[in-house]
Amino acid sequence: MIATAPYGPYWRQMRKFATIELLSNHRLNLLKHGRESEVKTSLQRLYQLWNKKKCSNGDKVLVEMKRWFRDVTLNNLVHEFFELAGKFVVADALPFLRWLDIGGEEKRMKKVYKELDQLVEGWLREHREKIAENEANSEEDFMGVMLSKLRDVEEHDANTINKATSLNLVLAAEDTTSITMTWALALLLNNRDALDKVQQELDIHVGKDKLLISESDTKNLVYLQSIIKETLRLYPPAPLSVTHEAIKNCTVDGYDVSAGTWLIFNLHKIHRDPHIWTDPSEFRPERFMTTHKDFDVRGNNFELIPFGSGRRMCPGISFALQVLQLTLANVLHWFEFKTPSGEAVDMREAPGLTSPKATPLEVYISPRLPAFVYNSNT
């Protein structure tokens, strides 16, 4: 997989390939309608759920949003993978305990791996069948493009490379994005002023008579963009980034580092460093419109690196930001959110390689726009 491959020709080729064929601005633009229609379908389902259940409890309906954000992306299998992968990092640090397989995690990991493999195997089979039926359709998505590019590679290797790369992209994208959306909504529920302010921004730039917000509309939503940065600062979904390993002896900032040394970044700590951030644990999106206006999350400001920095930096930044902006803008535009009895949201994090919210995010939803706007569009 790209994320675990050592630096070398294979990593370079696969990363270049993923960047050009899936994550480039050109490709992202081509796939824009797919993203917009996925978000629309998920919101329509949420609205229909509200419509069906509303009578039993006034016009409010209780929904678990952590699961909803996960469903917008993919499924729980991916989440289980990261939870277990986090435990494996611990097992690697204490290898003498590993053979005991305390808690049966190694066994569970093998089972999850097998299920994930079967999932991508199924996608690959579908693609091959499609190509056999109709060559013209074969390049409509990443796996299809990969199949055609790997045409000259021996079939078993081509299948392995295709499955590993496609699965890596799904794994890297799925959990991180849905976790960030859950934290963003949880933070807004605990900071109602910010929630009001972002909804006002939506009213000004989109208007209450329009239902669907497109990706091009999100460019004007600067407060929403600041909310996303502040969420990624406080709750980086990969709090320890991805482990780096020195491939040869080197010197970093005056320290001698020998080959094989692991470097683990504590992004969570960097992002809350009181020497850098005023009121580091407070949710203050405004900082990205004032004191930290020029800060981005693209690895240029080492104080804020939720996607890492440098050569191994996340190649999915633009994709992730687009999905986050599009989904959050729409969900906040369509619905009002309230916690049951107005209590604060529990902000505890679950352990793992990624850091999801430990408990469900149960909220009451009700439509925010006039009824005719939904009725003419759903």
Ligand code: HEM
């Ligand atoms: C909020 C969303 C996301 C966050 C916070 C995030 C964060 C990260 C981080 C911290 C790394 C490790 C960087 C390093 O080693 O220095 C990484 C690597 C990676 N990410 Fe993301 N990511 C996100 C979404 C995505 C998406 C949407 C994709 C692709 C569709 C993606 C694909 C990858 C890949 C392939 C790597 C491995 C890169 C390499 O080793 O060369 N990520 N990501």
